[in-house]
Amino acid sequence: MKYTEDHEWLRPEGDLVVVGITEHASEQLGDVVFVELPDTGKAVSAGDEICVIESVKAASDIRAPLDGEIVEVNQDIADNPGLVNEDPTGRAWFFKMKLSDPSKLDGLMDEAAYKDLIG
Amino acid sequence: MADLERTVLHGLHLSLGAKMVPFAGYDMPVQYPMGVLKEHLHARAAAGLFDVSHMGQILLTSRSGRVEDAARALERLVPVDVLGLKEGRQRYAMFTDEAGGILDDLMVANRGDHLFLVVNAACKAADFAHLKAGLPDCDVGLVEGRALLALQGPKAEAALARLVPDAAELKFMDVAIRQWDTAELWISRSGYTGEDGFEISVPDRFAVALAERLLAMEEVAPIGLGARDSLRLEAGMCLYGHDIDRTTTPVEANLTWAIQKARRAGGAREGGFPGAARILKELADGPMRLRVGLRPEGRAPMREGTEIYAGTDGGAPIGRVTSGGFGPSIEAPMAMAYLPATLAEGDTVYGDVRGRRLPAVVAALPFHPTNYKR
Structure with a gap:
């Protein structure tokens, strides 16, 4: 598992990566009530705001972690946003993407580095 | 930033694991x-305890010693029938300005x-x-040394x-003074959630003990400002500084129910409050705009600040959201x-959410039915 400074996790799955938000992020957001997912087939660049999460408190953006293409989105979290709080690193994955350059994954934080980041 | 004040329950909040x-x-x-x-759902299903000690408690006494004179005096500042308020009763009011x-x-x-x-x-x-x-x-005495707790929900009565x-x-809306231990409690049957419940003014030195006694009861849980906001919004209630302020009149704010007959045109004490000319005119002719509910x-x-449009593209905004969020009990978004004022319930308008105009229906308030004990 790899992590971004935006509190996203990336898990390689075949030639794709699965992306979601970390436990820490879901706790900070509070109860999630709405998720807007990107369109499949969409080409994205690292840093693009591609999803919106609304909690009871506020709206937050999810950014594309790396360059690539959105291949699949998790409709379950749009239908049941509470999943993001219940199981952020499991059933509440957000999208799967095909990276333009899979080697970029190595440049992201590992778990130890992410734990240092969140203290 | 200036140092923040703390209520007498501050330590209790920390010990309960509150996010401050x-x-x-x-x-x-x-x-x-x-x-x-x-927390929101708990207050609707059982009972929630809120610390509202930050609110101001004020005693108003006429120099004559007669409550009628204090009521007449206060009527100079509010468009509300205070003189008609009976002993042991409470009423909603607002201070108005000259505009x-x-x-x-x-x-x-x-x-x-x-x-x-x-x-x-x-x-x-x-x-x-x-x-x-003004009086x-x-x-006029600002009450010092008393905390204010709100106990809200269908099980509030059994708990208290x-x-x-x-x-x-x-x-509902009765007030009384009652003893608990050696403390004098000032109790009103009212609140800011749409649920049955009480607001309890308690001397500081008894406040933590009272809160702990209530929280020890199975049906009572502590509730923070986050749920207080979603509860009051579902109940269609205004938050000062957001839904009402100096730029909104009571008539525009759809609070005409709080302006009793005695203060209206033809009433026993017509007008006589700041802004009476405009407010009485709006009561007679109807306001140009009105606070309404929206169901996206x-x-x-x-959210607050969302611009509202009449159509899916073009045109200038016709209004703006003053409070908005997700209603846990109605399981849907809601806004005010x-x-x-020409719009009617059931009409569709469009809110600009992140650059896209999404439909919302003008809806009756409250969003969630109130549950008062009258």
């Missing part, structure tokens, strides 16, 4: 470990020989000065009755906005 935020100059609990959503705008909203109770006012935390210093300046014939057995005899279609909330 600055609010109206106080360090206040926004949520406890239960989280906003579950008919709202300076603050408040509760007024008749306590026999004086009036007891509860005002918003952020406005309390200004309200106090406003009362002092030279009255003694264990400590104050005859609390159940109070009806889909699940995306329309000022829109042209």
